[in-house]
Amino acid sequence: xxxxxxxxxxxxxxxxxxxxxxxxxxxxxxxxxxxxxxxxxxxxxxxxxxxxxxxxxxxxxxxxxxxxxxxxxxxxxxxxxxxxxxxxxxxxxxxxxxxxxxxxxxxxxxxxxxxxxxxxxxxxxxxxxxxxxxxxxxxxxxxxxxxxxxxxxxxxxxxxxxxxxxxxxxxxxxxxxxxxxxxxxxxxxxxxxxxxxxxxxxxxxxxxxxxxxxxxxxxxxxxxxxxxxxxxxxxxxxxxxxxxx
Amino acid sequence: xxxxxxxxxxxxxxxxxxxxxxxxxxxxxxxxxxxxxxxxxxxxxxxxxxxxxxxxxxxxxxxxxxxxxxxxxxxxxxxxxxxxxxxxxxxxxxxxxxxxxxxxxxxxxxxxxxxxxxxxxxxxxxxxxxxxxxxxxxxxxxxxxxxxxxxxxxxxxxxxxxxxxxxxxxxxxxxxxxxxxxxxxxxxxxxxxxxxxxxxxxxxxxxxxxxxxxxxxxxxxxxxxxxxxxxxxxxxxxxxxxxxxxxxxxxxxxxxxxxxxx
Numbered sequence: 001x002x003x004x005x006x007x008x009x010x011x012x013x014x015x016x017x018x019x020x021x022x023x024x025x026x027x028x029x030x031x032x033x034x035x036x037x038x039x040x041x042x043x044x045x046x047x048x049x050x051x052x053x054x055x056x057x058x059x060x061x062x063x064x065x066x067x068x069x070x071x072x073x074x075x076x077x078x079x080x081x082x083x084x085x086x087x088x089x090x091x092x093x094x095x096x097x098x099x100x101x102x103x104x105x106x107x108x109x110x111x112x113x114x115x116x117x118x119x120x121x122x123x124x125x126x127x128x129x130x131x132x133x134x135x136x137x138x139x140x141x142x143x144x145x146x147x148x149x150x151x152x153x154x155x156x157x158x159x160x161x162x163x164x165x166x167x168x169x170x171x172x173x174x175x176x177x178x179x180x181x182x183x184x185x186x187x188x189x190x191x192x193x194x195x196x197x198x199x200x201x202x203x204x205x206x207x208x209x210x211x212x213x214x215x216x217x218x219x220x221x222x223x224x225x226x227x228x229x230x231x232x233x234x235x236x237x238x239x240x241x242x243x244x245x
Numbered sequence: 246x247x248x249x250x251x252x253x254x255x256x257x258x259x260x261x262x263x264x265x266x267x268x269x270x271x272x273x274x275x276x277x278x279x280x281x282x283x284x285x286x287x288x289x290x291x292x293x294x295x296x297x298x299x300x301x302x303x304x305x306x307x308x309x310x311x312x313x314x315x316x317x318x319x320x321x322x323x324x325x326x327x328x329x330x331x332x333x334x335x336x337x338x339x340x341x342x343x344x345x346x347x348x349x350x351x352x353x354x355x356x357x358x359x360x361x362x363x364x365x366x367x368x369x370x371x372x373x374x375x376x377x378x379x380x381x382x383x384x385x386x387x388x389x390x391x392x393x394x395x396x397x398x399x400x401x402x403x404x405x406x407x408x409x410x411x412x413x414x415x416x417x418x419x420x421x422x423x424x425x426x427x428x429x430x431x432x433x434x435x436x437x438x439x440x441x442x443x444x445x446x447x448x449x450x451x452x453x454x455x456x457x458x459x460x461x462x463x464x465x466x467x468x469x470x471x472x473x474x475x476x477x478x479x480x481x482x483x484x485x486x487x488x489x490x491x492x493x494x495x496x497x498x499x500x501x502x503x504x505x506x507x
Contacts, residue, residue: 012502016246017293017313019498023248023491024287024314027255030262030484031285031317039311065294065309078282079327107284107323110425112444119284119320121442135345135424136447136455167309173289174320180295181306205487216494223501 003048003058004229008222010060014041015219017063022212025203033073033085033104033175034201036208040065070166073202075194081140082108082116085197090160090188093125094118094176100125102161105175107198110135116156120174124158131156142195162188247315248495254316255488258285261319262481269469270478277361277435278467279324280474286320324427329468331460337394338365338373341465344457346420346449349382350375350436357382359421359446362435364464373402373416377434385416396461400451420456421446 018039028034044062075085084106086092091102101122108124111117116124116131123130126148133140137150146158163169163185169177179185265283272278293311300306331341340363342348347359358379365381368374371389373381387394391404393412400418423429428442439446449456 016248016498017311019491019495020247020251020313023251023255023488023495024316026484026487026491027251027258027317028285028287028314029255029487030259030480031287034287037312037314040309063293063311066311066313067309078325080323080325105286109323109427112424112428112442114424114444119286119323135422138455170292170295170310171287171290171312171314173314174286205483209487209490212491212494216497219498220501223505227505 002229002233005226007058007060008225008229010044010062012219012222012226014039014061014063015215015222018215019212019219021066022208022215025208026205026212029201029203029205029208031175031201032107033199034203035071035073035104036069036201036203038067038069039063040067068167068169068171069202071202073199075197076200077196078198079196080107080198081196082110083196083198084108084142084158085194085199086160086188087192087194088188088190089162089166090191091162091177093159093161094122095125095130096120096122096176098172099178101172101176101178102169103175103177104199106193116158127157127159131158142193144192144194146193158193160188160191160193161185162191246495246499247313249492251314251316252488252491252495254288254318255491256485258283258317258319259481259485259488261322263478263485265322266474266478266481270471270474273467273469273471275362275435275467276364276464277329278469279326279329279361280467280469281322281324283322284320285317288315288318290314324429324431325468326426327468329465331463332466333462334364334464335462336364337396337462338367339363339462339464340365340396340418341460341463342420342451342457343460345422345426345455346451346457347422347437347446349419349421349446349448351380351382351384352436353379356438357446358432358436358438359429360435360437361465363459375434375436381418383416383419385418387415396459398452398458398460400459418451418459419448420451421448422456423447 021037021039025036042064043059045057045059048058094101108116114132133155141149148156163183168181170180172178262283265281269280290312295310350358352358365373367387371387373385385402393405395403402416403412403414405412424444429437430440432438451459
């Protein structure tokens with residue numbers, strides 16, 4: 001009898017989570033190389049206890065996965081010598097204390113030993129490990145394929161790697177992705193590196209605000225439904241429970 | 246609700262963004278000022294269903310999982326070290342650094358600070374100093390009877406004195422360079438200090454490989470570009486507003502919950 005309440009409750013739980021995700025998208029609308037996220041929800045059919053020919057299945061709402069849209073963010077010119085943006089599919093490889101991580105955030109700098117590092121100071125990996133440059137040799141030039149040169153001298157190569165399925169990467173925070181599903185990583189064929197640019201977040205603010213309105217209204221509808229179902233129960237008890245003489 | 250706190254981190258981050266932008270605009274006319282940029286990073290993710298978790302005994306794995314992020318944080322405020330444009334001042338003691346390098350300044354504490362602001366003066370003993378009166382290192386004294394001062398591109402300071410036909414060299418300006426200039430710690434008053442991130446200073450002669458040249462009679466203007474800053478300010482303000490809308494929406498949802506069973 002209380003099935004509508006439970007179904008509405010399952011939807012409400014998901015709406016709350018969806019709101020959390022929308023809030024995270026909006027909070028990161030200005031974060032370099034952030035990829036917009038969406039909750040993927042499915043109907044979860046469950047056999048309902050309905051002995052006398054009632055509806056046999058009811059569908060709860062169940063969140064199954066987080067979809068991340070790896071679409072290209074807008075490239076913004078910064079003029080920074082060590083800002084690199086990836087156009088197309090691909091990730092920079094970064095060595096962290098927890099192992100190898102991947103990022104599209106190419107705002108690099110040099111550490112006190114002249115290594116190319118991320119904002120957290122984690123060394124960026126080139127085709128032969130860490131990339132070390134000597135600023136005394138002059139300006140850095142990063143080619144579209146990642147080759148780093150100073151004047152005529154080649155000092156290293158930034159590599160972009162791509163995966164068979166980006167969706168299976170898990171997010172670590174700080175713009176880093178971890179490969180926890182043991183996907184095979186190969187060189188990114190279609191990636192083009194742009195020096196002096198950063199990739200903006202691909203969050204579309206208008207879409208997120210409409211999502212937010214939708215979630216918030218749906219939540220109100222579900223609350224109303226719970227309320228009305230409870231009201232129905234109340235009336236049934238009151239009416240049917242009346243003893244007539 | 247997590248959405249409330251997530252939106253709060255967004256508002257905090259945008260507030261910092263506005264603070265950095267306003268500091269850039271305030272320093273538009275500061276000699277040798279380098280603009281800063283607030284950089285954001287997403288916060289930790291909570292895995293509700295862990296990607297890669299086993300979903301059956303047959304070895305199938307959850308391909309994507311459900312991960313909910315908890316907002317944004319300011320990763321760093323990064324200094325953009327592009328060259329500022331040259332401003333002609335005709336002051337004999339103004340030097341502009343073209344290219345990499347910092348003048349060394351002896352602080353009252355005895356430590357060495359570094360500066361790009363080349364608007365120098367002399368103190369009562371004729372020593373070259375910053376507008377605050379801190380001595381430039383290596384110390385250079387301009388004789389009291391000098392009629393003219395010339396500073397060459399490679400940093401030689403020469404004075405013309407009455408009675409002498411040839412100019413007399415009284416000192417050599419030197420520049421300090423760093424592996425990671427962005428890691429220098431700002432002290433205010435256009436001064437910077439060496440930090441663990443910047444690496445140790447390398448002292449060189451102006452004009453050497455990897456060291457900038459000097460230009461007498463000019464100062465380096467700030468590299469703040471008003472149009473970029475104002476457009477960044479608009480973006481920051483709108484982002485702030487959007488985050489506040491999320492807080493309102495999350496609050497509405499909480500209200501709907503609270504009104505159940507009315």
